[in-house]
Structure formats: C-alpha cells, structure tokens
Amino acid sequence: MNLLFANDTRGAYPQSWYAATAEPLEPFAPLKGQIKADVCIVGGGFTGLSAALHLAKAGQDVVLIDAHRVGFGASGRNGGQLGSGQRQDQQALETSVGKEDARKFWELGEAAKQLVRDLVCEHSIECYxxxxxxxxxxxxxxxxxxxxxxxxxxxxxxxxxxxxxxxxxxxxxxxxxxxxxxxxxxxxHLHPLRLALGLAQAAAKAGVRIYERTLVHEIHEGNPVTVQCEAGRVQADHLILACNGYLGGLNRQVAARVMxxxxxxxxxxxxxxxxxxxxxxxxxxxxxxxxxxxxxxxxxxxxxxxxxxxxxxxxxxxxxxxxxxxxxxxxxxxxxxxxxxxxxxxxxxTVKRMPYMARPAANILNASGYSGHGVGNAIQAGKMMADAVAGQSSGFDTFAALRSPRFPGGGTLRSPILALAMTWYALRDRLGV
Known part of the structure; x- marks a missing residue:
C-alpha cells in the first residue's frame, strides 16, 4: 500500500479547515515526455518549495515534481507552529552532542525562524x-x-x-x-497551507517548472540522475529528495531512518x-x-x-x-x-527526533524526518540543500554529521515495533505515569 494514496483522493487537498480557507493556485500540469534540468526536486512541501525557490533565485534551472498538489502533505496540514530551536530542547542537545554543537543547533533554529519571517515578508504571503x-x-x-x-x-x-x-x-x-x-x-504560529502556496507561487514566478499529479516510480542514480515518472522522466545534474513521510521505497537509506x-x-x-x-x-x-x-x-x-x-x-x-x-x-x-x-x-x-540530512549519492541530497518541528526546519533545510548544490554546505553538513540510527525491524517489522512502543508511551500518558 502506498501512503500517497492510502487516505486521500489523488490530486485533491484534504477536506481540512486549511484547504477551506486557502486561495488555491491553478493546477500545474502533470509531466509528460522527457525533460532535462540542473536540479530535480521530488516533493512539493516546505522542503522542496524552499529548495526550488532558492535554487531558482541563484540562477539554476529547476524542476519540481509532486504526486498530488504543492502543499498537499504535512506542510499543508500541520499545527502551524514555528517553534524555537530544534525538536530536541537545548538541555537534551547539550547532553547528546555537547554544549558547543548544541549552541550551533540553537543558532540554526533561530535562523530558521527568521528565514520564514523573511520569506513571508519578501513575497507578501498572507498566512496569518x-x-x-x-x-x-x-x-x-x-x-x-x-x-x-x-x-x-x-x-x-x-x-x-x-x-x-x-x-x-x-x-x-x-x-x-x-x-x-x-x-x-x-x-x-501561522496558516501552513497558505504559506506553502505562497512559496509555490514565488517559486513559479522565479522560473521553477512545477509538475503536479506526477508520481515518481524509480530513481536511477548516475550522472545525470534519472527520475522516472508515470508519463515522463527528468534527467538532472542534481536530485533533491524532499518527500518526508511520503518517500515510500524511493531510497532505502533514507526510508530506514525516517518513519x-x-x-x-x-x-x-x-x-x-x-x-x-x-x-x-x-x-x-x-x-x-x-x-x-x-x-x-x-x-x-x-x-x-x-x-x-x-x-x-x-x-x-x-x-x-x-x-x-x-x-x-x-x-x-x-x-x-x-x-x-x-x-x-x-x-x-527519526529515532533521535532530529532531521535526517544525508547524501545518498554524490549528486543526491535528502532532508526529512522533522519529527513535528518542520515549519522552520523544513524551509531551512530546503535552503541548505540549495546552498549545498552551489558548494556551500556548512549548514547541511552540520545536520548530516548527526548520527541517525535505523529504526529496528527493517522494512517489514519496523511499523509493528514502533506501534507497540508508541502505544506503551501513550498509555503512560493516559495513566499519568
């Protein structure tokens, strides 16, 4: 079963209050035929849209693909909280990575909040x-x-x-x-779907070619990398995976660490x-x-x-x-x-509740696993990957250096094992333990 289609109508936003109070964009056409780009991005949420916008502003030829609509996934459905720092609080980070690196992550978190505010202001996005x-x-x-x-x-x-x-x-x-x-x-706090649609509009205006209702079937690594879709394919010098919980089996290295x-x-x-x-x-x-x-x-x-x-x-x-x-x-x-x-x-x-950023191949970048702290993290991660494509990878490398364990159980048993563990902790909540 594919999570992309398990609970939602293809190409339609969920019947949420967010969707009812947003101003939808005209649908972007599906991809048909073979095209080329400097960078191909899979996923049209905060991560992918931010990466696309920043790459296009830097002069790159960018293609963005989404199986549904831009902002369809968690980016257009979440609680809309733009939190400080990281998903782990600073005391926990000081214990896990040391005070010096914990301060780096705090400063990155502050920069993430400012980035969101700057983008909202620059592109006049009314997201409350x-x-x-x-x-x-x-x-x-x-x-x-x-x-x-x-x-x-x-x-x-x-x-x-x-x-x-x-x-x-x-x-x-x-x-x-x-x-x-x-x-x-x-x-x-903010209206997340309005923010996502505002970023998509800005990206399209900057020259990003966006294709909606375009499901990716396979990724063939190489130089160029080939992204095979239902009715077409993209060949690109660089690939950015911005799928988060909807990655499926497109990359095993990422899927093992992001649940x-x-x-x-x-x-x-x-x-x-x-x-x-x-x-x-x-x-x-x-x-x-x-x-x-x-x-x-x-x-x-x-x-x-x-x-x-x-x-x-x-x-x-x-x-x-x-x-x-x-x-x-x-x-x-x-x-x-x-x-x-x-x-x-x-x-x-992720196991550690910190984003998972990695290079699954020399010309492939991934950022995902924001663990409920994605409004600032995801938008910042998109910019970091855009910077990394241009050879400026210090921010990306700071996150990529974090140890990110695999979930136990592999592809078959990890969901049942996680369900048992999560149910136990949820029971402790209800019992007040």
Whole structure:
C-alpha cells in the first residue's frame, strides 16, 4: 500500500479547515515526455518549495515534481507552529552532542525562524503569522522542569521566556489540565497551507517548472540522475529528495531512518465570545505529553486542536472521535461544541527526533524526518540543500554529521515495533505515569 494514496483522493487537498480557507493556485500540469534540468526536486512541501525557490533565485534551472498538489502533505496540514530551536530542547542537545554543537543547533533554529519571517515578508504571503507559543505542563513536576529550562535558556543563551505558575497559566489558557508553563514570544504560529502556496507561487514566478499529479516510480542514480515518472522522466545534474513521510521505497537509506506516522487535527465551529474559554491571547500551545496535544485559535475564531496518532497506513474511520477525547480532557467545558472539520496527515520522524540530512549519492541530497518541528526546519533545510548544490554546505553538513540510527525491524517489522512502543508511551500518558 502506498501512503500517497492510502487516505486521500489523488490530486485533491484534504477536506481540512486549511484547504477551506486557502486561495488555491491553478493546477500545474502533470509531466509528460522527457525533460532535462540542473536540479530535480521530488516533493512539493516546505522542503522542496524552499529548495526550488532558492535554487531558482541563484540562477539554476529547476524542476519540481509532486504526486498530488504543492502543499498537499504535512506542510499543508500541520499545527502551524514555528517553534524555537530544534525538536530536541537545548538541555537534551547539550547532553547528546555537547554544549558547543548544541549552541550551533540553537543558532540554526533561530535562523530558521527568521528565514520564514523573511520569506513571508519578501513575497507578501498572507498566512496569518502571529507571535507566541506556550509550553504547557501537565504536572507540578513538569511545571518545575519548565521553570528550570527557562532559567537555563536565559542564563546560557540570553533567550528570555515568560514563566507562568498554575494560576498564571490558567489566566492564559483556562484548562484544568495544566499546572503552569512558559511562553516563548520569539516563536510563532501561522496558516501552513497558505504559506506553502505562497512559496509555490514565488517559486513559479522565479522560473521553477512545477509538475503536479506526477508520481515518481524509480530513481536511477548516475550522472545525470534519472527520475522516472508515470508519463515522463527528468534527467538532472542534481536530485533533491524532499518527500518526508511520503518517500515510500524511493531510497532505502533514507526510508530506514525516517518513519511515517499519522497525526490528526480538528477545527471547531466558530466560538464567538467563547474564545476566551480556550485562550485569552492569540498564541499557540503545545503540552508535554508523549503524544502531544497542540492547539490555537484560528483567525475566524475556531479552536484548531491536534491530538492522537496512528502508526499504520490507514487513518481511523472517525477522526473526530479520536481527537475529541484529548480535546475534552484539556477543555471539558467544550463538550457541546461542534467539530466542523477533521483531518489527518502523515509526517516523518527519526529515532533521535532530529532531521535526517544525508547524501545518498554524490549528486543526491535528502532532508526529512522533522519529527513535528518542520515549519522552520523544513524551509531551512530546503535552503541548505540549495546552498549545498552551489558548494556551500556548512549548514547541511552540520545536520548530516548527526548520527541517525535505523529504526529496528527493517522494512517489514519496523511499523509493528514502533506501534507497540508508541502505544506503551501513550498509555503512560493516559495513566499519568
């Protein structure tokens, strides 16, 4: 079964609130026949679109291919949180890679946020970019850890965050589920599909040849590399893999280290005057559960709430029911609120929860496995690969130097093994362990 088609209609965006409130581009034609390019990019999400835009601005002849539509995958479905740093926090990175390299990753994370802001400004992308993300603690012990983390970041990185006790956090987010938290005003939240479509429009304007509804069947390594599609093929000097959770079997080296998982989001009916029962400021929130709950208010006054995961190919039959459970744990007073939209998406995770960047061959680059931190990471990774094609690979090489273990079980057993492990940690969340 191919994840590209397991849960979605070919060439159509999911029935999400994002798709309902975006301004769709005219479809790009499928690829037919044989063409040549300096660089071929497979995948039209944040990574591929950013790579394409930066390559075209540097004068490269670029072809971008997507099996569905640009922004179809995780880039157009996610929680829209532009977080600081990396998916691993700085204390964890200091332990795993040392303080010097941890600081490099922090600085790269700060540059990623700025890159997104710069692109939004440069290309006048109306994606409702707003400052502020709160980390919410689900226990007193977790609240204390967040206080210590904020102090660590202020003391060692000069990065200040607002610390809230239980009452202070309740004034921000009226939920009985949380015991305090921190607010990062340097982070942000946005409408991800609008951002992806804005990048696609900018890339096309810069000269990128985009082909949608073009499924890649095989990649033949060599110089040039050949990308074989259903009704055509591309020969290119360089290939960029920007597929994330939808890579399938196109490259075994990458597939062994990047696991696809599914996550789910709902959008309530407009809350009107009840928005203050969710948040009293226009910020996003993510909590500390293993299966993270994340939420924010939309520009039209809905609660966008993400929660629940699955580890097979198929989405659950009733996504609303899956997400309603964690939503009502966080906001039991919203039991009477209608859920107007419910959708799922596939993302890529790694064992270490850090992006996997690598050169599977001399003229092939890959970046994927953003593990839920992809808005900034992916757009930055696209630029890094564009720079690497031009011979400026320092940023790319910093990530590529990270050890990225294979998932246990190989291609046959890794999904069942992951499902067992994830289910155990999700059970610990529910039991409060």
């Amino acid at each position: 970019l707003r400052d502020g993300i709160a980390d919410a603690a689900t226990s007193p012990a977790a609240a204390n850890e967040l206080v210590e983390y904020a102090e660590h970041m202020d003391r060692n990185y000069g990065y200040a965050m607002d610390v809230l006790d239980k009452d202070g956090f309740a004034a921000l987010c009226p939920s009985p589920d949380y015991h305090g938290g921190i607010v990062d005003q340097g982070a942000a 696809p998982i599914n996550n789910f989001i709902v959008a309530t009916e407009p809350l009107g005057s009840r928005t203050t029962e969710v948040l009293t400021q226009d910020i996003a929130v993510a909590d500390d559960r293993f299966v993270v709950n994340y939420f924010r208010l939309s520009h039209d006054g809905r609660l966008l709430f993400g929660g629940g995961e699955s580890y097979g190919y198929r989405f659950p039959n009733d996504i609303r029911a899956v997400v309603r459970k964690p939503l009502l744990k966080v906001f039991p007073h919203l039991h009477d609120v209608k859920l107007d939209y419910a959708w799922g998406g596939t993302l890529g995770i």
